[in-house]
Amino acid sequence: MQDPSRPATGYPAPSYYHSNGGQAPPSATAYPYSAPPPYPQNQYYNPNSSRNYFTRSFVRSFFATLVCLFVIFGAIVFIVWLVLRPTLPDFRLESLSLTNLSANSQSVNGTWQVGFLVRNNNKKMSVTYQVIESSISYDALFLRVQLLPFKQETQTETPLNATFSAVNTPVEKKVVDAINGDKARGSIPFNVEVFASTVFRSGAWRLRARVLKVLCRRVPVRISSNSTSGTLSGGARECQVWT
Known part of the structure; x- marks a missing residue:
């Protein structure tokens, strides 16, 4: 009779089965089941990357x-x-007359009449003078007047006149002495200026408005020491024009 404590021989060892019925391959470890396959790692998605x-x-x-x-x-x-090819207009001082001049104590009286000839040399652009004023000065004596606006077509000439009046206009004594001193020498120089807001046009084209500045520097008025009237000395002259 065989000893029951000894293992039986002649019979194959039992096989291990998976739950799906397949036979498990032999494993080098003591764990009776095969290791699960590795899962792929999900890449991190940044929602701001596409936005940036x-x-x-x-x-x-x-x-x-x-x-x-x-x-x-x-x-x-x-x-x-x-x-x-827009170009600036030409300003030429044609005439300057002075009447009823008197300078005594600390005041000046007189009337100045200035005549300009304005020429638009542009072949394709008109010039509109929207706001225009003129001034005449001698040292600290300064007179200013507003002139009427006007439009100048291409290659045309337009006369422009300005009248200045001083009635007991107060000035310093040094100005009175300077006027009387120049009068005794037979000629008094004046600075004449023009300031104008202008617009250049050609059909539907309109350039931006620009301020036109005109200066006629030290224009001499011939006058005798015993007279109160005088006229332009040396004839007409071109004035400096810039923007």
Whole structure:
């Protein structure tokens, strides 16, 4: 009779089965089941990455568009300037007369009449003088008048007149002495100026408004020491014009 404590021989060892009925392959470890397959790791998704890319792309496109528009606008302005060639008008002082001049104590009296000839040399652009004023000065004596606005067509000449009056206009004694001193020498110099807000036009094209400045420096008025009237000495003269 065989000893029950000894293992039985002649029978194969029992096999291990998976729950699905398949036989498990032999394992080098004591764990009776095979290791589960590794799971792939999910990549981290940043929702702001596409947004940042869109923002950078939009900014680059925006600035590129601005640069293109600026270049196109500059090219158009340059072409228009080449075609129209705007030039400043010419101002020539034609006449200057002085009547009823008196300078005594600390006041001055007198009437000045100034005549200009304004010429628009532009072949394709008219000039509109929207606001225009003129002044005459001698040292601290300064007189100013407002003139009527006008429009000047291409290649035309327009007379412009201004009248200044001083009635007991107070000045310092040194100004009175200077006027009487120049009068005794036979000539009194005056500075005549014009300031105008102008607009240049050519058909539908309108350039921006610009302030025109005109200066006729030290224009001499011939007058004798015992007279109260005088006229322009040396004939007409061109004035300096700039913006």
